[in-house]
Amino acid sequence: MQARIGLVLCTFSAALLGACATPAGGPSASADLQARSGSAVSGKVSFSEAGGKLRVEALVSGLTPGEHGFHIHEAGDCSAPDAASAKGHFNPAGKAHGHHAGNERHGGDMPNLVANAAGEARFAGEISGLSLSGASGVVGRSVVVHADPDDYKSQPAGNSGKRIACGVIVAR
Ligand SMILES: [Cu+2]
Ligand SMILES: [Zn+2]
Numbered sequence: 466m467q468a469r470i471g472l473v474l475c476t477f478s479a480a481l482l483g484a485c486a487t488p489a490g491g492p493s494a495s496a497d498l499q500a501r502s503g504s505a506v507s508g509k510v511s512f513s514e515a516g517g518k519l520r521v522e523a524l525v526s527g528l529t530p531g532e533h534g535f536h537i538h539e540a541g542d543c544s545a546p547d548a549a550s551a552k553g554h555f556n557p558a559g560k561a562h563g564h565h566a567g568n569e570r571h572g573g574d575m576p577n578l579v580a581n582a583a584g585e586a587r588f589a590g591e592i593s594g595l596s597l598s599g600a601s602g603v604v605g606r607s608v609v610v611h612a613d614p615d616d617y618k619s620q621p622a623g624n625s626g627k628r629i630a631c632g633v634i635v636a637r
Contacts, residue, residue, distance in 0.1 A: 494597055496608045496632030498525060501548040504629035508586075510608045512597060512634065519595035519603065521575065523588040525610060525630065528580035534611030534625025535588070537573030537595065541605045543631035551607040551631055554622060557600055564617040565592065572601055574623075577614050597636070604636045 491514060498508040508525030523535070538551035545551075554562060555573030563570035572594040578586040596602050610630040615623030 492597055492636065494604045494634050494636045496634045498608070498610065498630040498632040499543055500527070500629070501543065501546060501631050502612070502627040502629050504612075504627075506610060506630035508610075508630065510632060510634075512603060514597055515591055518591040518593050519597070520591050521588065523578065523586065523608075525578055525580070525586045525588075526584060528578070528584045528586055528610070528629075529612075530580050530582050530584060532577040532579055532614035533586070533629070534609075534613065534615035534623055535575045535578045536571070536609050536611075536615070536622070536625075537575070537603050537634075538607045538609045538631075539573075541607050541633040543607055543633055548607075548609060548628035548631035551609055551628065555595075555603065555606050558594060562617075562619070562621050562623055570594075573603075573606075574615070574617075578610060603634050606634050608632050608634060 493513040496510045500506050506527040510523040513520045537555040539555045540552040542550040554571040556571040565574045580586040609628050611625035612629050613626035615625040
């Protein structure tokens with residue numbers, strides 16, 4: 466019971482403080498989101514490895530309520546005002562864009578963020594096909610939030626619209 470309470474508290478504080486991203490004390494990475502395309506979005510995304518998958522935790526605010534495409538993009542360059550500098554979806558396996566739970570997907574395809582009425586989205590999940598470093602590594606790439614939902618099928622990027630936030634993923 467004690468351990469369970471600890472886990473719940475850890476999960477809760479993780480969303481607030483970015484703590485607990487490394488349950489085993491292993492390597493981790495993070496990205497501070499910068500507003501792009503005229504948005505007022507801000508937030509932070511944390512990454513760690515868990516059971517052969519990439520654990521991703523995000524807390525994002527300043528969104529319009531509803532779903533927003535959320536991906537790892539190929540280039541760790543958010544410098545363009547529309548974040549076009551981040552290039553396309555990170556695609557280490559050379560596949561088509563698709564649903565994050567399927568086999569035919571870019572490694573960088575993740576579930577849509579879902580913002581509440583206050584414009585805040587929280588996400589915690591484990592993404593297959595990605596790691597922190599190596600051929601499928603996300604460090605040195607970027608994480609992008611879009612204006613519209615990813616439909617998980619349109620090529621090459623799910624028709625998710627403008628890039629409203631972008632953050633370069635750095636090891637920490
Ligand atoms: Cu994207
Ligand atoms: Zn994709």
